[in-house]
Amino acid sequence: MATKYANFDLATGNNDGSDWTNAWKTMADAIAGTNSAPPAAGDTVYCKGTDTLAAGCVLNLVGTEISYIRWIGVNASGTNDGTRATLDCNGGNFPALQFNAAYCNSFDNFRFTGSVTNGVASGVGASYYLVFNNCSFDNNGSAGINFTTNNAAQYNTFVRCVFYGNDYGFITSNYDRFFFSCFHDNVSAGLYRPANGTVFGCVFYDNPTGLKQPITEVMIQNVFDGNTTGFENYDGLGYIGWFFGNRITNNTTGLDGNTRTLWEGWNDFDGNTDHRLDTNGHLVFLYGGLTTNVELNENGAGGGDTLQGYVSTTEGSEDYSTAYTSATNPHLRRTAITIPTS
Amino acid sequence: MANYSMGRKPLPEIENGHKFKGDNFCQLLPHTPIFEGKSGLEFDSCNLINCDVPADTVRKFSNNAQVSWCTNLHPEWIELGLELCVENCEHVVDSDSVIIDGQVVGVNYHYQDKLVS
Numbered sequence: 325m326a327t328k329y330a331n332f333d334l335a336t337g338n339n340d341g342s343d344w345t346n347a348w349k350t351m352a353d354a355i356a357g358t359n360s361a362p363p364a365a366g367d368t369v370y371c372k373g374t375d376t377l378a379a380g381c382v383l384n385l386v387g388t389e390i391s392y393i394r395w396i397g398v399n400a401s402g403t404n405d406g407t408r409a410t411l412d413c414n415g416g417n418f419p420a421l422q423f424n425a426a427y428c429n430s431f432d433n434f435r436f437t438g439s440v441t442n443g444v445a446s447g448v449g450a451s452y453y454l455v456f457n458n459c460s461f462d463n464n465g466s467a468g469i470n471f472t473t474n475n476a477a478q479y480n481t482f483v484r485c486v487f488y489g490n491d492y493g494f495i496t497s498n499y500d501r502f503f504f505s506c507f508h509d510n511v512s513a514g515l516y517r518p519a520n521g522t523v524f525g526c527v528f529y530d531n532p533t534g535l536k537q538p539i540t541e542v543m544i545q546n547v548f549d550g551n552t553t554g555f556e557n558y559d560g561l562g563y564i565g566w567f568f569g570n571r572i573t574n575n576t577t578g579l580d581g582n583t584r585t586l587w588e589g590w591n592d593f594d595g596n597t598d599h600r601l602d603t604n605g606h607l608v609f610l611y612g613g614l615t616t617n618v619e620l621n622e623n624g625a626g627g628g629d630t631l632q633g634y635v636s637t638t639e640g641s642e643d644y645s646t647a648y649t650s651a652t653n654p655h656l657r658r659t660a661i662t663i664p665t666s
Numbered sequence: 667m668a669n670y671s672m673g674r675k676p677l678p679e680i681e682n683g684h685k686f687k688g689d690n691f692c693q694l695l696p697h698t699p700i701f702e703g704k705s706g707l708e709f710d711s712c713n714l715i716n717c718d719v720p721a722d723t724v725r726k727f728s729n730n731a732q733v734s735w736c737t738n739l740h741p742e743w744i745e746l747g748l749e750l751c752v753e754n755c756e757h758v759v760d761s762d763s764v765i766i767d768g769q770v771v772g773v774n775y776h777y778q779d780k781l782v783s
Contacts, residue, residue, distance in 0.1 A: 410727070412727060413729075415729055415730060415731035415781075416731075417731075417778070417779070417780075417781050437711070437727055437729070438727065438728075438729045439729070440715070440729075440731045440733050440779060440781055441778070441779065462688075462711060462713075463690075463711065463712065463713040463727070463728065463729040464729070465692075465715050465729065465731065465733055465779060466739075466779070488667065488688060488690070489688065489689075489690045489692075489711070489712065489713035489729075490713070491692075491740070508667065508669075509667050509668065509669035509671075509688070509689070509690045510669070510690070511669075511671040511672060511690065511692050511713075512740075512742060530667075530668065530669045531669070532674070639667070639668050640667055640668060642667075
């Protein structure tokens with residue numbers, strides 16, 4: 325249960341991680357435990373500053389389900405106030421961080437940026453149970469995270485993370501959970517083929533495709549706004565999806581049903597050029613037919629919420645908080661769903 | 667924050683000294699000039715891959731690498747104008763032979779986008 329320290333801006337000290345004066349100077353030093361021992365299960369490593377990388381870091385450390393190795397970004401004073409520690413590839417053709425047989429590591433307040441390839445990637449050994457909270461994966465040439473490279477990293481959790489300015493924000497893994505995260509302004513798609521997990525309370529805006537082809541995924545209470553296609557259903561064999569309580573607004577195509585069954589209901593479609601594209605007839609309402617969806621008129625018809633119910637959709641100052649300016653605006657999130665008791 | 671990548675929408679009209687934050691200007695081909703003739707620009711946390719920006723530009727946490735993209739990795743960019751790569755193209759970094767009953771019946775190629783000067 326040791327506490328250790330890394331200051332990526334430090335030039336002096338013993339580089340052994342023992343305190344801020346002798347903090348490790350790079351992420352690679354922290355992982356290797358230079359002049360000391362590598363972090364172990366139950367340890368916390370406080371990190372600050374910017375590590376401008378000449379080569380990618382490989383993390384192969386193993387925590388346990390009850391004793392994670394915690395990596396926490398802090399501000400210049402050492403306080404955990406949400407300030408991110410940065411791993412900057414500076415245009416290098418390597419991931420900032422690659423997980424190789426890593427297990428139960430968590431990252432609070434980190435930024436992974438500037439790679440020509442993926443910002444974060446999986447390695448030769450399969451990795452599991454990674455947690456990311458308030459992390460940014462931005463401006464990488466391929467994906468912000470690609471957990472399909474080599475052996476996949478699976479069963480991971482993302483809370484309040486942001487993925488922007490990458491080719492893909494995030495590329496497929498298995499059994500991952502995304503909560504309250506944001507995917508915007510990526511070159512190809514925000515979130516690509518997440519499988520067997522959950523996407524809850526996330527925001528997707530200004531991508532060519534917001535959420536592209538999830539595999540057996542549960543998607544609840546998300547916002548899809550201003551994408552070319554807000555949500556694109558899976559097109560391969562054997563998979564279905566569940567899509568409830570989402571707001572799909574101001575996209576060219578709101579929801580593309582593609583070729584697989586999507587069970588849907590209680591969604592709010594408003595301001596899309598084409599609300600729902602169902603060429604193959606695989607969109608299935610679980611209750612009440614088309615009118616189950618809130619405010620849904622047939623394609624192209626508006627729902628009537630001012631600004632689709634948001635605080636702001638202005639480019640550069642998007643705020644997808646729902647603006648409760650009247651009893652009926654916005655719709656959804658105040659729609660009663662009757663739970664049968666008999 | 668805005669998404670101007672791959673020419674999907676026109677670059678904004680700006681004055682000299684404009685500051686961008688978090689915008690995506692990623693281009694298809696290396697050394698594509700953007701904002702020619704402007705001066706004093708600043709890009710903070712922007713994707714500037716394959717962009718040539720004016721010489722006096724200030725860049726903070728902005729990825730300005732020049733990259734030859736491989737269409738075997740990015741097939742969706744062919745329709746945007748990226749030249750089609752052959753199977754055994756310049757982006758191949760290694761390959762595996764597919765062997766069945768002792769006979770090589772095919773090759774799996776592994777690709778990587780290439781940094782260019």
